[in-house]
Every structure is written in structure tokens, then in C-alpha cells.
Amino acid sequence: xxxxxxxxxxxxxxxxxxxxxxxxxxxxxxxxxxxxxxxxxxxxxxxxxxxxxxxxxxxxxxxxxxxxxxxxxxxxxxxxxxxxxxxxxxxxxxxxxxxxxxxxxxxxxxxxxxxxxxxxxxxxxxxxxxxxxxxxxxxxxxxxxxxxxxxxxxxxxxxxxxxxxxxxxxxxxxxxxxxxxxxxxxxxxxxxxxxxxxxxxxxxxxxxxxxxxxxxxxxxxxxxxxxxxxxxxxxxxxxxxxxxxxxxxxxxxxxxxxxxxx
Numbered sequence: 001x002x003x004x005x006x007x008x009x010x011x012x013x014x015x016x017x018x019x020x021x022x023x024x025x026x027x028x029x030x031x032x033x034x035x036x037x038x039x040x041x042x043x044x045x046x047x048x049x050x051x052x053x054x055x056x057x058x059x060x061x062x063x064x065x066x067x068x069x070x071x072x073x074x075x076x077x078x079x080x081x082x083x084x085x086x087x088x089x090x091x092x093x094x095x096x097x098x099x100x101x102x103x104x105x106x107x108x109x110x111x112x113x114x115x116x117x118x119x120x121x122x123x124x125x126x127x128x129x130x131x132x133x134x135x136x137x138x139x140x141x142x143x144x145x146x147x148x149x150x151x152x153x154x155x156x157x158x159x160x161x162x163x164x165x166x167x168x169x170x171x172x173x174x175x176x177x178x179x180x181x182x183x184x185x186x187x188x189x190x191x192x193x194x195x196x197x198x199x200x201x202x203x204x205x206x207x208x209x210x211x212x213x214x215x216x217x218x219x220x221x222x223x224x225x226x227x228x229x230x231x232x233x234x235x236x237x238x239x240x241x242x243x244x245x246x247x248x249x250x251x252x253x254x255x256x257x258x259x260x261x262x
Contacts, residue, residue, distance in 0.1 A: 016144035060083070061082065077211060078211055117209070122209075135228075140165065
């Protein structure tokens with residue numbers, strides 16, 4: 001892929017995010033043979049553009065962290081993107097639906113490391129030993145593509161649909177929990193819409209952080225201490241509507257919530 005193509009495609013998805021307008025997926029017409037490695041080049045350019053505009057990366061986020069989904073999409077690794085400071089929603093506060101295209105939410109287990117982790121051979125045990133604490137979170141995803149229709153390279157180029165994050169304020173040491181059996185319920189207006197357990201995330205959310213460290217090591221990068229890490233959806237994603245009160249409740253890890261206004 002030529003450098004000018006990378007720039008043009010990064011601008012294509014960036015425009016959609018800024019203007020809150022749906023676009024046709026890249027692989028439909030613009031670049032049908034887009035590969036995963038090329039998609040990450042577009043994502044990197046997109047991240048640089050947003051940073052140049054004054055946005056600051058808060059931390060990484062993982063996607064496609066279900067083993068069944070990975071098999072379905074015929075990939076060996078999950079995918080990653082980044083959450084920016086302008087995406088963060090304070091716990092208990094509200095968002096405006098007009099700031100998004102077609103937002104969905106999914107509860108996640110967040111990690112904060114006390115020291116950097118660098119692959120390529122990082123394990124879940126390494127992650128647990130390096131973790132300062134875990135916390136409850138809700139990710140807001142909002143693909144810029146029409147009808148959430150995309151291939152894996154498309155969503156990587158679009159920064160894995162990153163649109164928002166609500167970080168809970170209940171913190172636990174990972175040794176105090178069995179993260180694979182932590183149950184989570186996602187409710188909208190008091191009615192349970194989806195539920196799951198930590199094992200839905202690569203068997204254990206710690207595995208997700210380990211995979212992130214190993215994937216980043218291929219680029220000479222590491223998972224940084226102090227950054228909140230979103231490990232992937234514990235339940236299926238649920239579409240948002242104006243007037244919604246969104247609440248995720250975690251067994252042994254508190255809860256996190258926010259409101260949706262027009």
C-alpha cells in the first residue's frame with residue numbers, strides 16, 4: 001500500500017468520526033484487498049492525526065476477544081485500538097446520542113498495571129503479577145461504517161470502533177477475584193439485556209492483556225503502566241437509544257452506569 005493511500009484512508013474514517021456520518025466500508029470499493037497489517041498502518045496514521053489535533057491517548061482497548069468469534073473470522077489474534085481523552089465519560093454522567101452514529105455498549109473488565117509489560121512471551125500470570133488493580137468499565141462502540149457492516153481489516157482501520165469509555169471507581173486487586181468467573185449483567189432501564197462471565201474474554205481477561213503485550217511487541221512497543229486497559233466485551237453489545245439508563249453490575253467488582261440523552 002502506498003503512503004498516500006494510507007493517508008487518504010485514514011482521513012476517510014477520521015472524517016466519518018468527526019462528522020458523525022456513516023461511510024461505506026473500505027473493502028467494499030476503495031481497497032478491496034486491504035490486509036490486517038495494512039489496516040494497522042491506517043489506524044496508526046489515524047491515531048497520529050487525532051493526536052495532532054490535540055486528543056490524547058488514554059489507553060488501549062481490545063476487540064474480537066471471544067475464541068468463538070476469532071474462529072469464525074479465521075484469525076489467531078484479537079485486535080486492538082485506542083481510547084482517547086475526549087471519549088471518556090464520567091461514571092454516572094450522561095452522553096448525547098447526537099454525538100454518535102449508532103452507538104452500542106458492552107461491559108468490560110479494566111486493568112491498570114503497576115509496571116510496563118513487554119512481549120513476545122508475556123503470560124496471564126505475568127499480567128496478574130504486574131497488575132495494580134482491576135475495575136469495572138463500559139465501552140461505547142460506534143463503527144463509522146454503514147449498519148455496523150465491516151470486515152476485520154475495516155474495523156482495525158477504524159480504530160476498532162472506539163467511541164467512548166466509562167470507567168468505574170471500584171478497584172480490586174486481581175488476586176482477590178477469580179476473574180474468569182466474575183459474572184456481569186448489562187441492564188438498560190432496569191431490564192437485563194445481556195449477561196456473561198470473565199471467561200468470555202479469551203478464557204480470562206488477563207489473557208487479553210497478555211495477548212496485547214505480545215502483539216505490540218511485534219512493533220517494538222509495550223503495554224504501559226498506569227494506563228487503563230479495556231480487555232474486551234464480556235457480553236454481547238447492546239444498541240443505545242435516547243432516555244436509556246445503562247448499568248453494568250459485576251460480581252465482586254462493583255458496578256458502573258451512565259445515562260443517554262437526546
